[in-house]
Amino acid sequence: MKREKIAPAPREAAVILVAFAVLWFAPAFIGEYGLQLGFRTLIYLTLAEGWNLMAGSAGLVSLGTSCFVGLGAYVAYGLLNGLDLPLPAALVVCALSGAALAALVSPALFRLRGLYFTVGTLALAELLRLIMINVSAFGGATGFFLKNDPPALPILFRYALAVAVIAALAATLCVRTRASVILRSVRDDEDAAAQMGVRPFRVKLAAFMLASALAAMAGAVQAVKLGAIEPYGMFGLQWSIDVLTMVIIGGVGARLGPLVGALFVIALGEALADYPEAHIAIAGVILIVLIRFAPRGIVGLAAALGRAARGRALA
Amino acid sequence: MLALSVASSSIVSGVLLGGMLALAALGLSIVLGVMRLVNLAHGDFLLVGAYAGFFFFTFTGVDPLLGLPVIALFVAALAIPVYRYLLQPLAERGAEAQMMTMFAISIILENVFVLAFSADTRSIGVSYAALPLTLGPVTVPLVYVIGFAISLVAILAVHWLIARTAFGRDLRASAADAEAAATIGVDVNRVRMLTFALGVACAGIGGTLIGTAFQFSPSSGGAYLLNSLAIVVLGGLGNVLGTLFGGLALGALQSVGGLALGDGYRDLVGMAIFLLVLAFRPEGFARGRR
Numbered sequence: 001m002k003r004e005k006i007a008p009a010p011r012e013a014a015v016i017l018v019a020f021a022v023l024w025f026a027p028a029f030i031g032e033y034g035l036q037l038g039f040r041t042l043i044y045l046t047l048a049e050g051w052n053l054m055a056g057s058a059g060l061v062s063l064g065t066s067c068f069v070g071l072g073a074y075v076a077y078g079l080l081n082g083l084d085l086p087l088p089a090a091l092v093v094c095a096l097s098g099a100a101l102a103a104l105v106s107p108a109l110f111r112l113r114g115l116y117f118t119v120g121t122l123a124l125a126e127l128l129r130l131i132m133i134n135v136s137a138f139g140g141a142t143g144f145f146l147k148n149d150p151p152a153l154p155i156l157f158r159y160a161l162a163v164a165v166i167a168a169l170a171a172t173l174c175v176r177t178r179a180s181v182i183l184r185s186v187r188d189d190e191d192a193a194a195q196m197g198v199r200p201f202r203v204k205l206a207a208f209m210l211a212s213a214l215a216a217m218a219g220a221v222q223a224v225k226l227g228a229i230e231p232y233g234m235f236g237l238q239w240s241i242d243v244l245t246m247v248i249i250g251g252v253g254a255r256l257g258p259l260v261g262a263l264f265v266i267a268l269g270e271a272l273a274d275y276p277e278a279h280i281a282i283a284g285v286i287l288i289v290l291i292r293f294a295p296r297g298i299v300g301l302a303a304a305l306g307r308a309a310r311g312r313a314l315a
Numbered sequence: 316m317l318a319l320s321v322a323s324s325s326i327v328s329g330v331l332l333g334g335m336l337a338l339a340a341l342g343l344s345i346v347l348g349v350m351r352l353v354n355l356a357h358g359d360f361l362l363v364g365a366y367a368g369f370f371f372f373t374f375t376g377v378d379p380l381l382g383l384p385v386i387a388l389f390v391a392a393l394a395i396p397v398y399r400y401l402l403q404p405l406a407e408r409g410a411e412a413q414m415m416t417m418f419a420i421s422i423i424l425e426n427v428f429v430l431a432f433s434a435d436t437r438s439i440g441v442s443y444a445a446l447p448l449t450l451g452p453v454t455v456p457l458v459y460v461i462g463f464a465i466s467l468v469a470i471l472a473v474h475w476l477i478a479r480t481a482f483g484r485d486l487r488a489s490a491a492d493a494e495a496a497a498t499i500g501v502d503v504n505r506v507r508m509l510t511f512a513l514g515v516a517c518a519g520i521g522g523t524l525i526g527t528a529f530q531f532s533p534s535s536g537g538a539y540l541l542n543s544l545a546i547v548v549l550g551g552l553g554n555v556l557g558t559l560f561g562g563l564a565l566g567a568l569q570s571v572g573g574l575a576l577g578d579g580y581r582d583l584v585g586m587a588i589f590l591l592v593l594a595f596r597p598e599g600f601a602r603g604r605r
Contacts, residue, residue, distance in 0.1 A: 061411050063355075063418070108594035116548075116593055118414060119353050123541050127586035134579040237537065241422055248415065277426040284423035291412050291419070292404060 009176035012255075013169060020165045027154035035153050039225065041266050042160035046218040047243045048250070048258030049167040050211030053174055056253030057183035058207040064121025065243045067128050068098045068212045070235035072219030074138065077229060081147045087159065087224065091217050098216025099209040106205050122240070129235035143230030150227045159224075163217045170210060175255060183207065245283050249290060251297025260298050320452040326570045331459040333546070333566020334559070335524045338466040339539065340546035341473055341558045342517025348490040348553040349510040352402070352413050356421035357543060358536030360515045363424070364390050364522025365531045366432060369439050379439055379523050380465060390519030391512040398511045403504065421536065428533035436532040444527065462524035467559075469520055473513070474555040486510055490553060518543075538582055545589035 027035060047065055054060040072094040079090040109120040132138045150156065174180060182203055185193040190200045223229045242265060250261025265283070272279035294301045343357045354360075367386045368379035379386070397420065405412040438444070446457040477483040488496035489506045497503045525531065525539070542565065550561025565585060572584030 055411075059411070061415065105590065105594075108590045111593050115347075115351065115353065115410065119355070119541070119544050120590065120593060122537075123544070123586045123589050126537070126541055127583060127590065130579070130583040130586065134577065134583060244415070244418070277429045281423045281426040281430070284419040284421075284426075287419035288401060288416055291416055292401070295408070295412065 009172055012172045012176055016165060016168045016172065020161065023161050024158060027157055032153070035157050037266060037270070039153070039157050039160050041262050042157070042164040043218045043222050044242065044246060044262040044266065045258055046160075046164045046167040046214050047239070048246045048262050049164075049171045050214040051243045052247045052250075052252065052254075052258045053171055054207045054211045055247060056257070057174060057180065057187060058204045059187040060204055060208060061118045061244075062121045062208075062211070063118050063237075063240045063244065064125045065215055066235050066237055066239035067121065067125035068101070068215035069219030069222065069239045070125070070128060070132070070231065071098055071101055072216030073223030073229045073234040074132065074144075075216065076220035076223055077144050077146065080224070081144065087151070091159075091163070091220055094216040094220040095213035098212040098214075102209045102212035103205065106201075106208060109208075110201060110204060122237075125235055125237070125240065129231050132231035132235065139230070141231065143228060143234075145228045146224065150224050153225075156221065156225045159221050160218075163214070163221055166217070167214045170214070171255070171258075174207075174210075241280070241283075245287060247297075248287055249297055251299035251301075252295075254297060254299035256299050257297055264298065320454070322574055323452050324454045325574055326567055327453050328455050328459055329566040329568075329570025329573075330563050331455060331463040331566070332525075332528070333562040333564070333569070334463040335459075335466045335521060335528065335562075336539070336542055336566070337546055337550075337559045337562025338469050338524070339518045339521030340543040340550070340562055341470055341555060342514035342521070343540075343543045344514075344547045344550075344552060344555075344558050345473075345477070345486070345490075345510055345517075346514035347547065349486055350402075350413070350507050351410050352417070353410075353544075354511075354514065355414060355418040355540065356424060356536075357515075357518050358538070358540030359421045359424040359428075360390060360394070360518040361522035361525070361539045361543075362428060362531060362533065362536050363393065364519030365439070365526030366428065366522075367519065368523030368526050369437055372439055372441065378441060379527060380441075380461065383465070383520055383523060386523050387516045387520050390522075391516040394512040394515035395508060397515075398508045402511070403508070406504075406507075421540075425533050425536060432533070434533055436530045437526075438530045439523070439527045441527055456528065458528045462528050466521065466524055469517070470555065470559050473517065476513075477555060482506070482509065541589065542582070542585045545585045545592070548589060548592045 023038075026038065030038065047069070051062060051065060054062055075094045075097045076087075076090050079085040079093055080087065085093070105120070105124055109117050109124070111120075132143075133141050151159075174183060182193075182198055185196065185198055193203075194200055219234065223234060226233075246261030246265045247257055248261070249264050250259065251257035254260075268283065269279060272282065290297060296303075339357070339361050343354060346352055346354050346357075364386055367389055368382070371377070371382045371386060372379045375382070401416050401420070402413050405416060441458065443457055447454050448457045448460055475483075477486055485496065485501045485506045486509075488499075488501050489503045489510075493503050496506075522531075546558060546561040546565050548561075549564055550557030550559070565588065568588060569581045569584045573581040
């Protein structure tokens with residue numbers, strides 16, 4: 001096995017916290033449009049960090065991001081409208097409910113070595129969406145309005161920032177500490193890992209629960225910003241498509257993959273905002289090309305180019 | 316009496332629809348068995364068959380059910396370059412790379428449908444589409460019965476192909492152990508390519524049948540993919556006749572769910588069954604050879 005360079009966790013965590021501190025004051029400088037884009041990037045980054053943790057570290061390819069985004073949105077509205085809970089407390093409950101749902105469905109989804117994980121998560125998202133549409137207690141096809149006015153955009157930006165920083169720190173903890181060895185052993189060879197005393201089911205479950213908790217928090221913040229939710233949007237497949245696209249384009253398993261991918265997908269979306277169908281089709285073509293020729297995404301490509309340039313400089 | 320008639324007609328309709336979907340599910344199942352690939356674009360290939368039937372009928376005026384062999388060949392011909400240029404180069408890279416490539420093809424196809432054919436809901440308007448067929452208390456549309464019969468014949472033909480022919484022997488060998496099959500001289504790569512084409516053709520034929528009986532739109536693919544998967548796990552992976560019975564069972568259960576809870580619950584029943592079977596009986600209900 002190739003030895004991978006492991007940056008010390010404390011240094012990486014420090015970088016994340018500095019970025020957090022700097023961005024905290026961004027609302028004073030970047031204006032409305034910048035805040036909107038920044039908010040979306042942070043939500044996407046949160047989702048992508050969780051997805052990358054599952055796929056890059058535990059080999060779980062999910063098409064169920066929308067399931068947990070939607071769950072977080074609905075739970076948040078229930079807590080904010082029904083119980084008048086403050087938003088931070090609601091976010092904690094959303095995270096817990098996301099992790100709980102992941103644990104609940106894991107016996108079904110981890111069958112057959114993850115062959116069914118991808119479609120199982122897809123089916124779960126569809127199931128939840130259909131429940132929300134059909135059961136009138138969950139608002140039916142029209143959904144819910146937020147009872148109180150949502151916080152102002154700069155405040156929401158800071159909530160999204162806080163959630164994204166939690167996601168980034170969680171990812172750092174998972175890939176820069178001893179936990180990474182356990183995760184990667186399960187991804188690379190489940191049987192060998194089991195013989196070494198690692199329990200693959202528990203490791204995969206932990207990654208799935210963590211990613212689901214993050215997605216539920218992101219969904220809750222997004223839902224509060226919208227001020228109204230309905231099942232077609234909050235449980236829309238587009239969430240799952242976007243997240244998968246981001247991480248594959250950025251680089252599955254690369255630490256910077258989610259960030260690079262999120263920026264790329266947001267930029268592509270802005271460039272093709274007037275052509276939604278063409279936008280998705282082009283994203284599909286980019287996916288196919290990258291999977292074939294650059295399976296490590298933009299980050300992997302950049303690293304390879306960097307190595308080549310250094311090699312030439314030495315020669 | 317009227318209630319009984321409505322209920323029995325609805326359940327029989329559901330079974331007939333399940334029989335049509337079973338053909339598409341069979342295509343998904345053999346690709347899964349031989350290539351270890353969940354073809355995430357399966358529902359979109361089904362729509363290719365539905366659109367092909369639609370335009371075949373629109374331009375030639377010939378009954379699309381007579382054109383099925385042509386449509387099947389057309390869809391299979393689309394599948395071969397997909398396998399050759401997109402899937403085969405990824406064969407050594409594990410299941411995920413191929414699956415995500417098919418996912419990308421799925422989102423490309425869906426949006427190409429919208430761009431080329433608009434997002435409108437369509438159906439193939441054959442002249443007998445609205446004719447009813449009554450037998451005792453049961454009244455069902457004639458097209459359901461015709462589509463079911465064609466699907467049944469196609470499923471039995473695929474069963475014969477797999478169980479009795481030399482290609483079928485190679486297919487079963489490749490599904491059981493690709494390396495061992497290769498050492499005894501099976502051209503596994505060719506078998507995979509033909510299996511993929513056959514599987515996609517099954518989806519295409521199923522698509523024309525379903526397009527004749529029901530409405531479809533560019534975004535219908537996902538629901539067909541998931542219902543097909545529910546049928547595959549109900550019937551047991553790699554079990555041809557199990558898939559047929561899985562289809563009939565799913566169709567009946569969806570109708571019962573629709574009758575008991577309301578029409579919106581039909582698809583919900585399919586998803587719930589899929590997840591419940593995976594959780595409690597992942598080997599399926601039919602006991603048969605894997």
